[in-house]
Amino acid sequence: MNKVVLGIERLEESIIRNASIGLVCNHASYNSEFCHLIEVVRKYGGDIRVVFSPEHGLYGVSYAGEKVSSYYDKDFNVDVYSLYGESKAPPTDLLRSLDFLIYDLQDVGVRWYTYISTLYYSVSSSSKAGIPLIVLDRPNPINGVIIEGPILEERFRSFVGIAPIPVRYGLTVGELAKYYSSVLGLGGDVRVIQLEGWKRSLWYDDTGLDWIPPSPNIPTWETAIVYTGTCLLEGTNLSEGRGTTVPFFILGAPWINAKRLSRELNKLKLLGVFFRLVYFRPYYSKYLEKYVVVCTYIS
Structure with a gap:
């Protein structure tokens, strides 16, 4: 297996040195050697003026939907401006003081995952500010x-549906940024540092890359597959498994007849899927600390 080379690993020092830079990143913005984007930019001599953090914050610890505040981060010695608090878009007056903005967030390929909404506003704001947006592509x-x-x-x-695209849209973040810019008319100077060795047919476990959970409830790359469908349950009174170690792999409620539901779902004979009865007690989210009768599926 040939390892895919990430955009962050193809970022050239000559672009970074002596530049005033803003970053859109989080705890998963690492290269294959586990060097964080903030460290990479400083190693190359860039002046990081501000870090913009998405939903869940710079360290990925805030719950889904929880507002995140801006603050000064002592570990990285940088101002962190939250894009999931009072504002969802990087302010243009702040961007105008920068040479360019760099975006590096791992996506999951699903429309309602909010990082692509943050991408949308990054394209829009950098366009309005008249500065380039450099997107470090990821699979x-x-x-x-x-x-x-x-x-x-x-x-x-x-914000959980920012653009007229399908639920599962089949693009990398770099391709999506270009789509926002050219097709949706946001304009701007979007520059994508492309992947090397990535093919459209590859699933994440074909890339040779380590998976860093991009948010609290996407612990494995396989979770991204089921998230495409079971996240729809968030809008109902069923639990989608948040507050467990297997979010989006289980569904149910305290009042449900999971044995019957499992039996009926298995009658559908979905390829590669089997449903079974389980019990769990969420430590947060819906039905907190209540025993929930659910069915789960194994593919």
């Missing part, structure tokens, strides 16, 4: 071939 973990689900209708647009 789409659920491959770049399969496209599924309806295109978002404008009337349902929100």
Whole structure:
């Protein structure tokens, strides 16, 4: 297996040295040697003026939907501006003081994952500020071939549905940034540091790369596969498994007849999937500290 080379690993020192830079990154913005983007930029002589953090914060510890505050980070010695608090977009007046903005967040390939909304506003704000946006590309973990689900209708647009794209859109973050810029008309100077060795047919376990959970409830790359469907349960009174060690792999509620539900779902004969009865007690989210009867599936 040939290892895919990440965009962060193809970032050239000559671009970075002596430049005033803003970063959009989090705890998963590492290269294959586990050197963080902040460390890489400083090693190359860049002046990091501000770090913009997405949902879950710079260290990925805030719960889904929890507002994150801006602050000064003593570990990295940098100002951290939250893009999941009072504002969702990098302020243009701040961006105008920079030479360029660098975006490096691992996506999961699903429309309602909010990092691509942060990408949308990064493209928009950098365009308005008149500075380049450099996107360090990362693989789409659920491959770049399969496209599924309806295109978002404008009337349902929100931060968990920022653009008219399918649920599973089959693009890398670099390709999506270009799509936002050119097709959706956000404009700007979007520069993508492309992957090397990535093919559209690759799933994440084909890349040779280590998986760093990009958010608290995507602990494994396989979670991204089931998240495509079971995250839809968030809008119901069923638990989607948040508050367990296997989020999105289980579904249910205290009042559900999981044995019957499992039996009915197995009658569908879904390829590679088997449903079974389990019990769990969430440590946060829906049905906190209550025993939940659920069914789970194994592929």
